Amino acid sequence: MKARDLMTGDPVTITPDATIEHAAAVMQSRGVCMLPVVNTETGARLRGVITDRDIVDRCVAEVHTTGCRVRDHWTATGLEAVHSDDPLELVIVKMRTGNVRRAPVVDADDRVVGVVTRADLVRRGCGGDPVLRARILEQLSDYSPGRGGL
Amino acid sequence: MRVRDVMTTHPSVACRDHTVARAAQVLRDRRIGMLPVVDDLRAQHLLGVLTDHDIVVRCVAGGHDVRSAVGEYMTSGPLVCVAPDAAVTDAVGLMQRHRLRRLPVVDENGCLVGVVALADLATRMTPQEPDVLRAIELRVSGGHTVIPAVAG
Numbered sequence: 001m002k003a004r005d006l007m008t009g010d011p012v013t014i015t016p017d018a019t020i021e022h023a024a025a026v027m028q029s030r031g032v033c034m035l036p037v038v039n040t041e042t043g044a045r046l047r048g049v050i051t052d053r054d055i056v057d058r059c060v061a062e063v064h065t066t067g068c069r070v071r072d073h074w075t076a077t078g079l080e081a082v083h084s085d086d087p088l089e090l091v092i093v094k095m096r097t098g099n100v101r102r103a104p105v106v107d108a109d110d111r112v113v114g115v116v117t118r119a120d121l122v123r124r125g126c127g128g129d130p131v132l133r134a135r136i137l138e139q140l141s142d143y144s145p146g147r148g149g150l
Numbered sequence: 151m152r153v154r155d156v157m158t159t160h161p162s163v164a165c166r167d168h169t170v171a172r173a174a175q176v177l178r179d180r181r182i183g184m185l186p187v188v189d190d191l192r193a194q195h196l197l198g199v200l201t202d203h204d205i206v207v208r209c210v211a212g213g214h215d216v217r218s219a220v221g222e223y224m225t226s227g228p229l230v231c232v233a234p235d236a237a238v239t240d241a242v243g244l245m246q247r248h249r250l251r252r253l254p255v256v257d258e259n260g261c262l263v264g265v266v267a268l269a270d271l272a273t274r275m276t277p278q279e280p281d282v283l284r285a286i287e288l289r290v291s292g293g294h295t296v297i298p299a300v301a302g
Contacts (some may be wrong), residue, residue: 024211
């Protein structure tokens with residue numbers, strides 16, 4: 001099972017130049033809490049992500065009232081980006097390492113092709129096998145207190 | 151196991167007339183995702199709850215001033231709450247049914263006495279307990295927002 005089989009395709013994305021207000025409106029209308037940030041000039045290559053939490057922590061809590069752009073408050077993607085041909089086990093490791101619930105999925109050219117969530121890994125990763133399902137849940141669990149990601 | 155055994159007592163709260171920015175600072179500094187909203191810090195009568203996601207989709211998305219009052223953006227009305235004497239199983243069931251990670255705990259007078267979070271169940275109970283296993287599953291596979299599957 002590869003990331004491309006686990007992800008939801010055709011993700012809604014945002015550009016670094018978009019306003020924070022617009023990003024928030026997109027989150028509202030599409031019912032999501034994370035948007036992959038892409039550069040349209042370079043063919044929708046992944047630059048990073050912005051989450052509802054980023055907006056709360058870095059914009060609202062700082063009382064930035066107007067004029068903020070996605071580029072001001074996003075998180076640039078590191079080496080942990082999920083690739084569409086990553087196997088399930090590697091996706092689990094990357095999401096645990098990054099301490100994220102959801103991650104953008106890119107193709108070989110770094111173009112965003114989908115979004116994968118921890119829920120996707122559990123639901124689609126087990127192929128209906130209850131034993132495998134339990135194992136995936138166990139791998140995704142994390143008892144360490146204070147970790148907000150899970 | 152009762153909710154009172156695993157809940158966080160004296161949780162951080164917001165008052166209805168606090169600014170959204172102030173609530174965001176508390177969420178950030180305490181590394182939490184939800185604030186119970188009360189009428190008065192002393193009486194702690196629960197009026198609503200405010201999450202990080204609420205702030206983004208109700209305040210920021212609407213272009214509203216982050217210095218406006220929490221009361222305008224909180225979830226009020228029929229709130230999903232749990233009593234301190236309720237069984238942990240019931241709390242987990244409520245979380246599952248309403249797709250929530252945290253519940254305010256209120257007494258018979260509607261006053262806030264704590265917050266119970268899925269995280270509490272995993273860290274304060276032994277992993278062998280069935281309620282905890284359900285909670286862990288909910289933590290992994292649940293979420294207040296799941297990206298809907300795209301047809302085709």
